[in-house]
Structures are given as structure tokens and as C-alpha cells.
Amino acid sequence: MNLLNIAILAAGKGTRMHSDKPKVLHELAGKPLVQHVLDSAMSLQPTQICVVYGHGGEAVPQAMQHYGAKFVIQEPQLGTGHAVLQAMPHFVDNSRTLVLYGDVPLIQHNTLHQMQQAGGGLTLLTVRLNNPTGYGRIVRNRQGDVQCIVEEKDATPEQRNIKEVNTGIMLAPTSKLRSWLGKLGNNNAQGEYYLTDIVAMAVKQGLTVHTVQPAHHWEVEGINSKVQLANLERIWQQTIANRMLAQGVTIYDPARIDVRGNLVCGRDVEIDVGCIFEGEVTLGDRVRVGAYSVISTATIAQDTQIAPFSHINDSEVGANCHIGPYARLRPGSKLHDDAHVGNFVEIKNSEIGRGSKANHLSYIGDSTVGSRVNIGAGTITCNYDGANKFRTIIEDDVFIGSDTQLVAPVTVGKGATIGAGSTITKDTPPGELTLSRSKQMTIAGWKRPQKGKK
Secondary structure, X not given: XXXXXXXXXXXXXXXXXXXXXXXXXXXXXXXXXXXXXXXXXXXXXXXXXXXXXXXXXXXXXXXXXXXXXXXXXXXXXXXXHHHHHHHHHHOOOOOEEEEEEOOOOOOOHHHHHHHHOOOOOEEEEEEEOOOOOOOOEEEEOOOOOEEEEEOHHHOOOOHHHOOEEEEEEEEEEHHHHHHHHHOOOOOOOXXXXXXXXXXXXXXXXXXOEEEEOOOOHHHHXXXXXHHHHHHHHHHHHHHHHHHHHHOOOEEOOOOOEXXXXXXXXXXXXXXXXXXXXXXXXXXXXXXXXXXXXXXXXXXXOOOOEEOOXXXXXXXXXXXXXXXXXXXXXXXXXXXXXXOEEEEOOEEEOOEEOOOOEEEEOOEEEOEEEOOOOEEOOOOEEEOEOOOOEOOEEEOOOOEEOOOOEEEOOEEEOOOOEEOOOOEEOOOEOOOOEEOOOOOOOOOOOOOOOOOOOO
């Protein structure tokens, strides 16, 4: 029985989140809670995934449609057993069904794989807690065999002292599960159809009930409030930081880093405080990222230094570059080796050649800049006429004086020099000095305006 179905229960309203957004679409580490669960589910290569959703209308299937899962609405919400029942028409009998939860985001592949290897019968994921309040208790007989799960509201005082609790995650033969779900009742304190009641049914039929424990308690922590979401975010970020530290990355303060995607680091990488990494980010050997920088979907080659408060988004940076402080690389930017982009310089959809520099207060948009170019402070490529974008080409070895405006489309020839304060509207010849200035004059007797008397 190698076929695997996965039911992800994601119908909860999340009242305590105090939000119009479905609970499972709130984000942890940069992606929705249910997406974390779907990623873990996909790692098991299942035959079918079915997401049972409820509150929030079509927001959940619309946000997660690229996964190719089945989406089934649970209306009304009558408990976990009723939720799984909605998924069963999509599952074949000669398989096993794994039940996961859209608001338990950090369940790990290794734990789920361990459940698959536990053996036939019914497998429960349980955990021992010093304070088990709020969880269903695992009731065992004197031989240690699982007998049933009792929800806290239905538990006796003696049962409430049990430390081993149910996480809700379970793996069952699909044909058996289908049969058990059809026999569920709702004679309990909540008036709901509890999925946990199938455990007693399995025991009564003589089916073996296995238990598996996760490597970390945080794998099975659920989210019901913004406080719980914030706490789990910090736990997860600390976990990521610890993994990176173990791999040799220098993190100045592991409590002040946020990885909201996938960060790959080479050797001897250094990351200062308050940095945020989003999407797919690669840092080459000996890269140093200054404090409070934000890097999203970017590749940074070896020996590049990123000064504090720099923003890099959807860009490629070569080796031994210097960026910032307060620099911004917008989507489509590419810096070749040894390039410098300095204070308050913005680059957008542009290529900066090897050894070229734009060190101060400039905007370079929709441009191709050659090698060994010096772009003076306050230079602007005027790439937009109010309706269309145009490209500026600056060839190798050009020197552009400060406070220059290059009105695209325009080409500055190889080795040219542009005088400071010029507005260039036509192509300039290579190797020549080009400038555009109005005649300097002095207006005799001119007086500065004075504030009027009150």
C-alpha cells in the first residue's frame, strides 16, 4: 500500500486573529501558514492532496491554486471528523491517508516520513507536554497500548493529568478511515464529530495503533492568535539562525535576523543585525551584509560588501562590489564585478559594467552602463516621458560630471566626458567633452525676499 493521500484541514475561522483574512493565509517567515503545510506535504510525493477550507470564501484555493491540490469547502464546520469526510470522495481505498492542519505550519518532512515507516494500522503523532491544557489526552492501558483519545472538555480529572497529548496529525488506511468516519457521532461537549473518536474504533477492531513523536515541539504548535503567530515566528527564525551558525555563517545577533524564503550562504559570510532576506537569496563567499539591509530574490557574488540600510530586489550582483549605505537596487539590475553603487543611489532595470561607479545621489534607470564609467553625484537618467520608457547607453570609460541629466533615448560614446550640470538630449561623440550650460550672469542689486512684519 504505497499510495498516499493527504487531507489538509484549513476551514477554521480564526476568530482570535481579529482579521478578515482566513487564518491559514496569515504569513509565517514570509509565506502563508497553509503553504508551509503544502510544501511539507508535497515533499512526500503523494497521489492526491485535498485542502478542506471554509471561512474566507475562495481566498484559500485562489492563493494556493498553483499546487494542483483539490479544494473542498466545509460548510457548515461540524468538527475535524466532518472535515476529513469532505475529502474522502477524492481518495481511493487502496491507499493511506495522512491528516494535516493548515494552521500547524512547521511540521517537518522527517517527522512525516517517520510516521510512514511506523508500520501498518493507525499511526498517531503525539507529544508530551508539561502543561497539556487544551489538548486531547492519549489514554493507554497498563501494557502501554493506546486505547483512545479523550478531548479535554470530556476528560475526567485523572485523564487531565496525562502528559501525552494528541497533535491531530494521523495516518490511517483509507478504507478503514472511510468506514470509521461514517460511524462518528457528536454526543460530546462540543456537539461536533471528533476525528479522534476513530482511535477507539481502531482499537475495538484489533488494529495496531502506533505513535510517533516529533523531534521538536514547535513542529506541532498551532496558530490561533497573533500572539501565537509572533511567538512561533521567533522560534522558527531562531531555528533558521542556529542552522546557519552551525554551517559557519557569522550572524551578529541571531535574535535579529528574518529569513522569509530560502537563504544560501557561502563560506565566511557575515550578516549584521536587523537584516531581512526574502525569496531566493544566495550570498557568495566572504559577502558581508550591513545592518538593516533588505535583500529579496537576489544573487550576490563573492567578496561583495553591502553597507547598512541597502535594499536589493530581484537583482544580480557580481564579485567584489560595494553597495550602499542607503543604496537601492530595483528589479532587473545587474552589477558586474568591482562595481560601486553608493549613498542614496537607485538602480532600476539597468546593467552596470565592471569597475564602474555611481557613488552619490543618482538615479540610473533603464540603462546600459559600460566598464570603468564614473557617474558623478546627482546624475539622473530621464527614462520616462510620461507615457513610455526609453533606454540610456553609456559606453566604456565615460566620465559624467555631477548634476547631469541624460534624457533618453541617448548614447554617450566611449571615453566621452560630460561636463557637470549638463542636460544631454542628443548622442555624444566618443572621446570628446560635451557640456550644456546656460550663460552665467549676475543680477546687480537683487535682494532676497524678507519676511513681512506682523
